[in-house]
Amino acid sequence: xxxxxxxxxxxxxxxxxxxxxxARYAHYTVxxxxxxxxxxxxxxxxxxxxxxxxxxxSNSLALISDAGHxxxxxxxxxxxxxxxxxxxxxxxxxxxFGFGRAEALAAFVNSLVLLFLVAWIAYEAISRFRQPEAVQxxxxxxxxxxxxxxxxxxxWMLSRGDSNMNTxxxxxxxxxxxxxxxxxxxxxxxxxxTGWVRIDPLLSLxxxxxxxxxTLGVLYESYHFLMGGVPQQIDYLKVGEDLGQIDGVCxxxxxxxxxxxxxxxxxIGHVEITELERWPEILHAIKAxxxxxxxxxxxxxxxxxxxxxAI
Numbered sequence: 287x288x289x290x291x292x293x294x295x296x297x298x299x300x301x302x303x304x305x306x307x308x309a310r311y312a313h314y315t316v317x318x319x320x321x322x323x324x325x326x327x328x329x330x331x332x333x334x335x336x337x338x339x340x341x342x343x344s345n346s347l348a349l350i351s352d353a354g355h356x357x358x359x360x361x362x363x364x365x366x367x368x369x370x371x372x373x374x375x376x377x378x379x380x381x382x383f384g385f386g387r388a389e390a391l392a393a394f395v396n397s398l399v400l401l402f403l404v405a406w407i408a409y410e411a412i413s414r415f416r417q418p419e420a421v422q423x424x425x426x427x428x429x430x431x432x433x434x435x436x437x438x439x440x441x442w443m444l445s446r447g448d449s450n451m452n453t454x455x456x457x458x459x460x461x462x463x464x465x466x467x468x469x470x471x472x473x474x475x476x477x478x479x480t481g482w483v484r485i486d487p488l489l490s491l492x493x494x495x496x497x498x499x500x501t502l503g504v505l506y507e508s509y510h511f512l513m514g515g516v517p518q519q520i521d522y523l524k525v526g527e528d529l530g531q532i533d534g535v536c537x538x539x540x541x542x543x544x545x546x547x548x549x550x551x552x553x554i555g556h557v558e559i560t561e562l563e564r565w566p567e568i569l570h571a572i573k574a575x576x577x578x579x580x581x582x583x584x585x586x587x588x589x590x591x592x593x594x595x596a597i
Contacts, residue, residue, distance in 0.1 A: 323367040326440050326460070333436050340429045344422035347414055348470040349429060351407045351490045357464055368392070377429040387547065390511045397505035400497060407494040411487035418483045424590035427474030458504050462497040469493045513526055514544040517551045520580055525553070534559050534568040536592035543582070549588050552584035558592035567590045
């Protein structure tokens with residue numbers, strides 16, 4: 287039997303490796319399963335086709351809005367799945383930090399698409415308030431009921447998956463779909479029994495506002511991460527203050543704190559110390575403090591001897 291061969295290691299592999307005393311983060315994710323996102327994508331895309339067809343046949347804005355949202359969800363889940371696959375890639379010679387930001391980028395793109403969807407729903411709803419159109423309430427009710435069940439299953443699946451920015455963005459989309467199904471269900475019942483067609487754009491507008499509220503949160507979180515903002519759970523000023531209180535440290539400058547990947551905070555900066563010979567001892571104390579107090583494990587600091595007058 288022919289012996290199994292393996293690909294040769296990357297020429298830059300040794301540059302990315304972590305040794306004793308280095309950060310525990312590997313700059314890529316290997317534990318996340320894509321099965322939840324894959325099944326969610328199949329279910330969403332399949333039912334989106336059904337809703338698109340029946341939505342236009344019944345002339346229901348609530349159902350069309352939910353169908354459009356599910357089409358958007360299918361694209362969002364596809365992006366989320368692709369982002370997780372990309373995020374599993376190890377660092378390379380061109381991407382020394384790995385590909386963890388792909389998840390935040392997918393969440394950001396998904397949020398922007400949802401904003402356009404909300405704007406379209408609002409425009410259509412206002413138009414139908416002015417000029418009501420006939421809607422087939424019975425068809426809307428049946429299809430929305432099926433959509434509600436499917437969205438409940440999807441929300442349950444995603445809530446039990448990995449908790450990261452990308453999956454949360456996908457879950458927000460599905461929850462928006464769930465609300466859309468509820469609105470379409472109510473609209474179908476009201477129209478079928480009372481004939482009041484204005485309930486259709488009214489509930490569509492209500493769902494659009496709920497989707498907007500959830501989307502803005504994910505949009506801000508992903509934007510903050512992509513812009514290299516200080517992680518929400520870390521107090522930047524407190525970090526600088528705690529560093530300055532370490533024995534042997536005179537001052538800290540050029541300090542930066544950011545997330546290399548979601549949940550992986552990093553810190554770089556310059557530290558002025560009293561004696562350069564004490565740097566190993568001071569660095570050990572700094573690492574212990576930053577990890578214990580602020581959860582920062584990936585640290586790169588440059589030691590400088592403080593000017594004579596500053597000591």
